[in-house]
Amino acid sequence: MLDAFLTFINQHKLDLKKQPCLLTVSGGVDSVVMLDLFHKAGFPAGIAHCNFGLRGEDSEGDEQFVQQLSDKYGFPFYTKRFDVKSLTQKKGISTQMAARELRYAWFEELRTTHHYTYIATAHHANDSLETTLLNLVRGTGLSGLSGISAINNHLLRPLLLATKEEILGYATENALPWREDRSNDSDDYKRNQIRHQVVPVLKQLNPSLESTFIQSSAKLSSADRLLKEVLDEWAASIVVKTGDQVRISKAGLMSESEPAYRLWHILQDYGFAYAQVGKIVEGLNGISGKIFQSASHTLLIDRQDLIVRKSTVNEVDYYIQIEDNQQTAEFAGQCISLTKKSSNTDNNFVNSPNSVSIDYDKLVFPLQLRRWRLGDAFQPLGMNGRRKKLSDLFTDLKMDHFAKQQTQILVNGNDEIIWVVGVRLDERYRITESTQQILQAFLSTHE
Template sequence: MNVQERFIQYLQEQALCQPHERILLAVSGGKDSVLMAHLFARAGYAIGIAHCNFRLRGEAADADEALVYLLAKTLRVPFYATAFETEAHAQQTGVSIQMAARKLRYEWFEAIRVTQGYDYIAVAQHQNDNMETLLLNLVRGTGLAGLRGIQPKRNRIIRPLLFLSSEEVQAYVHAEGLEYRDDASNYSTKYARNKIRLEVVPKLKELNPVLEYTFAENMVRFTDAYTVLQAYVEELRNGLFTEFSDKEWHISVAKLMDLQPRRFLLYELFKPFGFTEPVLSDLEGAIRNVPGKQFRSPSHVLYLNRGELVLKPMETEEDMVATIERPGNGAQWDEYRFESSLSTDRAVMGESHIAQFDADKITFPIQIRAWQEADVFYPLGMSGKKKLSDLFVSLKIPVYQKRSVPVVVNGNGDIIWVAPHRMDDRYKITGKTKKVFTLACF
């Protein structure tokens, strides 16, 4: 099986994208991203190419952009380019240049994806990148999640070259005569990842010549083990956390003390609420002897009270609310982006992240907010009204995630969509519908 066939097989096996979907490719001009562009183009996908100039390498960076522009022109696909003042941004935000560049590019990629109608952003990381990430995680200290390496798909980011080693990428690019550019900074050992690539990996390959393959196989096993662990922890959490309201859970101290291995399970139980290992270590030491003591994360607080731990969100001024003033407008709510449109096309879309409403029943502005305890609506396909809290139970949404689910409210106060799970039956399109208001949640 050649590389092109393996590429298509990997897309299918990992459910990264479908042939009808549009993919925005992050192309730097290096051999990995150039190869990715050719593989997608030859597979017949509708693609666009996005390139970032970080203004860090002078004329070399400009030459990278020129090459990527010619690549897009050759493939006859849309080309998007931008330039960042990366050093200035790093100084202003107090982060490293590498972290600043990462933040800038991913925010820009997502903006292009949404505004230009792409389904996914593809990044050209391969097996060696994955192996280096795992080694860095081990060196810096990581939980089990870090042993999984780079995941093939995360939200709208896909990584379709993780089945290839760097040697395979090099061989294919050379055999096909593909033009690319090398970034000289890739050979500087002042960066931790480069030190791993240039100094550590060659030594390890003396012990195991097929190191990339071995790491790839191990990361599959680690991922499977992590999935099993998270299912167990979720079941454990549901049994231990008693919900008193949307803002409060009580946990028996005695039951926590019976857990083994206790520190490990404490970390996994409270990790979704932002608690770090040092804080949970303090909790374990004080749990029997210091009533009233508080333990804080950026989003939550834990405190001891009469043999129980009480978990509550940190107090905020008010719940975040986003507003869509009219059809065609969009809005950002938490990590979700909403886009809207109005049309006379009544064809039903099957995607779960898209809801279609009878436009004559919509009153603007509509709001997007978090769940409130008294919320009810009329779920599509069901008779009668239902509490949203009951819907969350039926959908098996954990209690701590309920306030992260966007609730779309009509201008008259009715809940019309619990995104992206279920819309309200009263607002569905029918044979009498003249115009369709479509809302997409990404």
């Protein structure tokens, strides 16, 4: 088994003599065998052991056992006791999930503090098979069918090419001691149900199930990587990221085969499930404006594009008060710079969406900067005497839902709209020949 272990390391082009690993050792046979292999190979390592205190005296015995192993092999030893129950109550998650979250956070802390390159876990081929079967039951894509990856960032699983039977055989042959976790015999956990009830039936159909799975897993992993390369290259041609928004061309998407799978490839990073993606694709030829939510992002079906942005909590309506001689007003990652000057100092009164010149003498302070509201109306620059609802203006400008949502208005002390910020000035506040003083307002975005 040592030869197979070294072959695995070489296949993945790892130089573990120069890249020390933090070995996660529970005291079970898998982690003990991993520890012995690292020692025999002469790879530098440290040992990390978690004591969750969930098994009473057995937990204490596990910690003492692993500490004795560290003394025997001459590796640095790290241990920590965790309060799993507090985290389960705080977050409302299972004991298993809480324990996983706590231990991996601690492993990463140890890795960076003590300069280990990898965190090595003792997952083996049977674990990978069980993971694949669980993913298949829950619903998964191609990556979920390829099992556990050998290397994932700083996580290393050097025993994946070994079966449980091979690990037990190595431990017995080398007279290695280990601790048994009696919770592994219980069917209270889904993984144990797979291990004790499903896998034995599959092995009756194929006695070489684990070996076959290792080969299939390698093929599926290769196919998944190849497919991602192709889809990433294609996605780059139809996806544009601007600021906090992602735009996906509807035409570019619908001109290809399997649009739902292609879209899911893009959207899965934003928390959208495959079932949602199917409904999004169904709505592409419908009326624009439909919105879909994931746990973290919002997607808008607009006229030409799908627009994705991180979801924000709806804030209570608010306003910012602007006093006379105030030089800046900041809101929602943007800033309005205000400069007062005499009309005879600058004859350039050109207005743009982001820079406006306002007749200062018509202002009643304090001004207000607030969100636009349904029913708001003003006189757009160039439309003498004609009022227009902001909602109609936004429709004319073909503004999408997100752009409307972000729009602010600058309001005079007499409740008249002075400027639809970043869109248009009100006709009543433009510079004329009789203007004596000017307030120049410039909109900028914080990087």
